[in-house]
Amino acid sequence: MLTLSDITVRYGERQVLHRVDVTVARGELLAVLGANGCGKSTLLRAAAGLQPMEEGSVTVDGKGRGPLDIAVVFQHIHLVRRRTVLDNVCAGALGRLPLRASLVPALFSRELREEAMACLDRVGLADRAHDRAGSLSGGQQQRVAVARALCQRPRVVLADEPVSALDPAASEQVLALLAELAHVEQLAVLAVLHQPSLAARHADRIVGLRDGRVVLDGPPHSNVDSLYQPAAMEAVS
Amino acid sequence: MTIADGVRRLPVPSKPRRPRTLIAGTVITTAVAAAHVIAWNATEVSFGALAEGWRGMADFLAEAIPPSLTWDVLEPSLSGAAVTLWIGLLGTTLSVPFSLVLALLAARGTAPSPWAYQTARSVLSFLRAVPDVVFALIFVTAVGLGPFPGVLALVCHNVGVMGKLWAEALEDADPGPSQALRSAGAGRIQTAAHALLPTVTPQLVGLLMYRFDVNVRSSLVLGLVGAGGIGFLINQSIRLFKFDEMLTHILVVVVLIVAVDRLSAAVRRRLS
Known part of the structure; x- marks a missing residue:
């Protein structure tokens, strides 16, 4: 509560x-x-x-x-438009990752990627995982922002x-x-x-x-x- | 009756004139005009001297035209232009890591402390204030004549310029993605790596390409003070009064500069 x-x-x-x-x-x-x-x-x-x-x-x-x-979903969405949808969702977990495992997206573990995929599936966008975030519609981007919030656990x-x-x-x-x-x-x-x-x-x-x-x-x-x-x-x- | 007949109009009120604005405008205009008069005298500008000396210029051009297009001249000219290009390339790319670190330290929002911010800004100002030619002369005394001191000189000066430009691009970036990651518990470095830098990458690469363009032209000037490349050949042909060869080198330089400018502009256009 x-x-x-x-x-x-x-x-x-x-x-x-x-x-x-x-x-x-x-x-x-x-x-x-x-x-x-x-x-x-x-x-x-x-x-x-x-x-x-x-x-x-x-x-x-x-x-x-x-x-x-507490995770926050913002009015202006605030995704990194040039990064993929999956990388944006993984970024929601940064707060619980050590720096050495999170300095660049290539260092994200397979477990984290799979968890991010599950979050994306939760918002109905698993099929857009490898698209650039900026290529999605406004509503889809907000759903990705919700997935990013979920990935924060x-x-x-x-x-x-x-x-x-x-x-x-x-x-x-x-x-x-x-x-x-x-x-x-x-x-x-x-x-x-x-x-x-x-x-x-x-x-x-x-x-x-x-x-x-x-x-x-x-x-x-x-x-x-x-x-x-x-x-x-x-x-x- | 047309629509214009029924248009309602109101008199435009006179624009309020504030005495302080008028005084400030007069002072600024006078100061700028005075600075130009002083500059005119200090630089000994004389169109009369230019008109009187036209014959000397004509003789110079007559000796330079036509350019010498023999392979004996073109071959060293092309390889000199290539060296100039490589100096500009390495002078740009080798400065990237130093510029990035200093830019992150010199940008509000990414600087870890005011002390780090001021120190980074001071270092960037110093590197920018020392001309690349002076750096080249210093490095020539250390490693001798040739392209290497040119590369070192460009790296030093370019870190100062590019670090400042990048720091300003970082400060102007949309703060939204960074705020989102910070609220998710990301640390300062994680936020920079996953929100700030990807957001401003197009601007950073655009500035990098612009500096590459500038550095290729600078490396030409560095050649004049012994840092190799086609600038060195131009200097040599002037000293030996071989003005036709000098013109050949200059034409090769024009082709090189135009090609680099086109490449730089194309990359920047694509990024934007």
């Missing part, structure tokens, strides 16, 4: 997150929704250790976050607006994949989303943020209109 407690983040004078508490159980896909600037991505970055916090703690299964516990996956650059069909595929990973692999998955309809179809629970505070924590079909009211937008801007 991922537990975020009392997360408080400040950008200079502006407090972006106010003592936010969020939990994600194993086997659960939690969607975080809210208007632009409400602090969704900041919350995810704080959970991933990419954003310094003023206060708060992040624990995984009751213990402090380990360096490999995490207990938690954080996805920062993973479908914002994808067409509707690819968005459905990626969200369905994240939900399946949560349910089948028993991972705790937290996804920041902009589309309430996608969250309603795929998430197990939604959390709504407004002005850096949790204002909604409920089932996926909850009414989220209040999160996008103009008052909230004005307060943020």
Whole structure:
């Protein structure tokens, strides 16, 4: 289980997150929704250790976050486009490999390559293993990014607006994949989303943020209109 | 009625003129103009002298044309051009490992510490500041005349230039892939090897090809100070007043430079 407690983040004078508490159980896909600037991505970055916090703690299964516990799937995907799909997925395991076994892709072991192939198979792209990552469509690249996250062997996956650059069909595929990973692999998955309809179809629970505070924590079909009211937008801007 | 008849127009407000901008513009323009006047005088530019001395140039060209195209001249010219090419090639490729290490140390984001960053930047500045001709003269005193000091000189100077260019390319790289691997627990060297360097490889190779192009031309100049190659032959023919042979060597150089330039441009175009 991922537990975020009392997360408080400040950008200079502006407090972006106010003592936010969020939990994600194993086997659960939690969607975080809210208007632009409400602090969704900041919350995810704080959970991933990419954003310094003023206060708060992040624990995984009751213990402090380990360096490999949490994998992140980014909005802009961030694959190395010139490398093969397989090499990109193998790179997800770098954190647990000694330098001498990982300085160049040629040093990756057969076991690691086979594990990466299994991750690729999990996202339905095993047949593209030797293609350059840059030759894949946006949706396929995001699925490779998910495979890279799996190769890290995490207990938690954080996805920062993973479908914002994808067409509707690819968005459905990626969200369905994240939900399946949560349910089948028993991972705790937290996804920041902009589309309430996608969250309603795929998430197990939604959390709504407004002005850096949790204002909604409920089932996926909850009414989220209040999160996008103009008052909230004005307060943020 | 046409669409233009119904177009709504608004008066354009006058652009605000800030006194500080005007003063800064005037100061910069004056300073640049003054620098050019000083440069004009310091370099003794005189179009009158050029016009008066045209006869000397004409005599020089008359002795050079037609070029000597006998095999006795062409054969050493071609082998000299080949040596010039090899000096440029080795001067470029042998500098790659040193340039790469210094570039990684001299780029924000890959430098392990501010101290390493400043040291690497200083080394690169020093190597860049010393002209390759000066390096060549130093190495000639160590290993004697010939192509080898030329190679060493080019390596030293090229490390300075290419290291800086590469460091800037590394700093300009998309930080996304590196951030993704760092968040997956990868170390600094792993991140550089698996995200940063593969991302900027086209830029690094493009700059390498550009430096190869420059180094072949530099190795020609190094030949003039005793580092071998076709530059040495050009210097020799001028000293012996064999201007027709000099022109032959220069024509061979033109072919060589154009060929290298085309190759370099083709590789860079393909990479981009």
